[in-house]
Each structure stands twice: as structure tokens, then as C-alpha cells.
Amino acid sequence: MKATIYHNPRCSKSRNSLNLLKEKSLDFEIVEYLKTPLNAAEIQTLLTQLGIKAEQLIRKSEAIYKEHYKGKELNENEWIEAMVKHPKLIERPIVVYKNKAVIGRPLEKVEELLA
Template structure:
């Protein structure tokens, strides 16, 4: 089943959700801010995205600019930061099977459908 890691306060996330609704395919919405990912789940998601943990960080978030901007952390430390502060996770993320994309722009969803 397709999943979207969604933050309803984010315009891009709402656009991606609409794109999935329009696709007619069944999907599940994961509200990752309400039910944060644990370390194992986040590692699995990053593996499906085929990126480094730092690439999943929202660098415009206040938490990042105040606490992490000038730091050089290991992959494990970035994962810990995202587990502790899920708002740092870039969104929206769409997962289908063993593939995932950060749906920015929204058209990237087609890469996993």
C-alpha cells in the first residue's frame, strides 16, 4: 500500500495528498508529527529514499537554525535529531513498496506509483 508521510500544515504536503486522492489508488496517511517515527522506522524510510540522513533535514526549520545549522553530525546523530524533533523531517514523503520520494515537486510522486 502507498503511504504518505503528511503534515497538514504544509502546503506541499496537502498538494501531494490531493495528487494521491486524484490517482484513485488506495493509500494510507501517516501523521508523523502526531505519531513520530522511531529510529528503526526512520532508518528504513531513509534507505527507501536512497539518501543520506542530512538530505532529509528541513534546513529552514527554527529548530535546525537554532540548534544544528553550524554542526557537523554523523548519520546516526542526524537520525537521532529527527527522532527527537520530527518537524525536522522533510515532507511530504510518499512510499510505495521499497521505493520512496520526497514529493517536492509534487510530480515526483509518479516515480513511485
């Protein structure tokens, strides 16, 4: 079974998850979501695989969040549209394997997914 990592090469946590996939000798695909942004349907699929609400996938430390979204009450679709418009808002890394996904923080979550 092939794994997928939604990856930002500038992020150390994302690089650690990528290295773990390489160490496990798994067949995997790398999606650099800042270069190839996700559409709303792809984000919705990830949310289902993660088992979380859209707001839980938002990086609240990002300047974009603080400037445009902090303190606002958005519904599921509005949060998804915010991530489509601003991919930097998406938590990273996300690893998908066997139709389940985890946010790779801490790295142990990825190890449990791959076990």
C-alpha cells in the same frame, strides 16, 4: 499495492501530494508524523527507500535546525536521533510506494513514483 504518505496537513506541498494519491484512487495510509513521531528504525527504513543520507532529509529552514544543528557535523545516527527528537526537522511530504520513496517536492516526483 498500498502507498504511504508521511504527511503534515499544514503544508501545502503535503496536501498536494495527498490530493494526487486521492486522484489516482490508490489504497494508501496517511501517517501524520508530527502526531505520531517516527522512531529511529522507521527513519532509517525511509532513508533506505529514498536512497539518501540522513542530513539530506533535514529541513534546514526550520528554527530548530538553525538553533540547535546549523554548522554542526553530525554522523548518520546523530541526524536520525535529531529527527526522532524533533520530527519537524523531517522534509515533507514523503510518499512510499512499491518499497521506494520520494520527497514530494516537486509534485512530479510523486507522479513518477506512482507511474
